[in-house]
Amino acid sequence: MERDLIYWIHDELQYRGADSSRHIIRFKSKREYLNCLNLISQLKPSLDALPFLQPLPSIQGFSCFLRSASELSSYSDTVSIEEDRKQAVIHAASSSSTRSRSQAKFRVDEQFIPWGVRQIKAPTAWARSTGHKIKIAVIDTGVDYMHPDLQRNVAGGVNVIYRHLLPRDDNGHGTHISGTIAASSQRKGIVGVAPNASLYAVKAFDHNGTAFISDIIFGIEWCIRNRIDIINMSFGMKNSSKALEDTIRKAYEAGVIIVASSGNDGRSGRIDYPAKFPYTIAVGATTKNRKVARFSNRGKTIDIYAPGDKIYSCWLNGKYHELSGTSMATSHVSGVIAMMMAVRGKMSTRTVKDLLKKSSSAIQSKRSTSLDTGEINALQAVRTVMS
Template sequence: MEKDCLISVNPSSQKSLALDNGMPWGVQQIKAPQAWGVTTGHRVKVGVIDTGIDFNHPDLRHSLLRGINLLNRSKMPYDDNGHGTHIAGTIAAANGMHGMIGVAPRALIAPVKAFDHNGSAFVSDIILGIEWCVRNGIDVINMSFGMKNRSKALLGAVTNAYNSGVIIVASSGNDGKLRSVDYPARYPQTISVGATNRSRRVAPFSNRGAHIDIYAPGEKITSAWLRGNYNEMSGTSMATSHVSGAIALLLSLYPHLTPAEIKLIMKRSMQPLRNAKNRRSSTGELDIVRMLQAAEKL
């Protein structure tokens, strides 16, 4: 038996603020709006294993499935932290007129509450969350958290999801290290995500290097927050939600793509980063227009 470790949502800086124009810069940078004429992620189910969700947020109300609260099965997965609501907003907020719009505004979020109000969870609850997603026909699992130690049981759950055709997107961690990536992002069955800033450079806090599959905007990201508010946060957590939204756009057009095919499409369609020395070998930034073109050729 292995020890049931505590795991936390990746800590990040944050400040609350008003929304300026409804279109967060990250959603624009990855070219999501250029894809909306073809795909909005319609009915693709994204499981967000996190702190829950603000079910009353006007930007999220139309994008929610019931989900599950693993900390208290008799309650809805309400968010008492904010992190999960922020992640869900980037993936699928859909209130362009008055609020914000996410990467895949017609995707459906299944909130899986495994983390408490402090942003802490036991690995055993994460595993239950993954298993719940596989049983309930979830297409993509967003895992904006990480831990340093490897867990055989977590790897087993991730592998089972992968073999069932569920795509897992995980954040690489905020240690600013070159060759270090958190688990579960380090497992090859996941898509591991690093963070970039507005100038398409790797954000200083982001882990980087060969273990990262793709980078996406993660610095000063505005998204939904508790009580109908908005909050700006930085972290590879935020980058991960951009990639989950992009995969929802892709799956809405090509529902039969496997996790391996999706990783291949992402690898073939990345934009080179601004500060990459060796452009051929380096991992690049998510570009949804190029991603959809690469999917056509597969």
């Protein structure tokens, strides 16, 4: 049965064309999946299209191009199939007041702490913790690892889209996120929330800020293998994916803390995936006056809020940029969790959620919206874990 399936998939891969689309094939039995892996290893020398079959071991499956998934119905007792759509999108947009560094209200020759980092009281907590050696993976568009404020802290990564290339950012979003998490300028530039954390760039999103589900899954698997402590997921999608949920659950069970943005639709009680999965920490965005940002999703499904409006951070080619979104809020939260873990060590996602809520600052919201949490407070969070 496995051999017939492999030959059929090979034929599909061989004749890949405009009528083909990506799918995720999952085996219902671990034994059958392992048998299939063994057969693929044996048949690769004679079937030249098999290298294009991407294994996804965390979910006992593969990602590949198929012309028609309907023919897999004859293997329904063995496998299940899910369309691998490019549906994940980054959660950010340029602010109307976007400025280059030369236009900013501070001199080029001085160090600058962005308002969000100051509002959550990260600088006052640095005497106790700076996130030293905590490993944070940013599954995003890559990172400008030559940026002067980031090059000290980028410790590694992977380009999921083009495996032979470095995870260089060709969009800017991933670099912006990384700057808020752990920028570490010396005499000039910006400082992030956890300036001594270790950043890992996992490039699963293209230059347009979109990604296939299977590429995100591969990125999460890479994080599990490399013992990452925290995964920042500043992206979302409207539809659920069973394959992605199961992979995130695997990471959760491995002790990885996953922080996800809730979405920028301004909705109450509804948030995007993967923030909606119970294995993640869902983040909403606030403004300078500690109100829920107009664009942010909100409600009881949000675990914590953080600054996300007009956030100034790193950009491509050593520059700086201002963006708004729950993406930006999520990066603040990842930084604070790194500070907490540097003091206390490994914690479960449930423990982290409880501690973040317990130590949060009160925020304002519309009367029609019920909030079960507040804005993240780095100083109180670190004090809480120390006690």
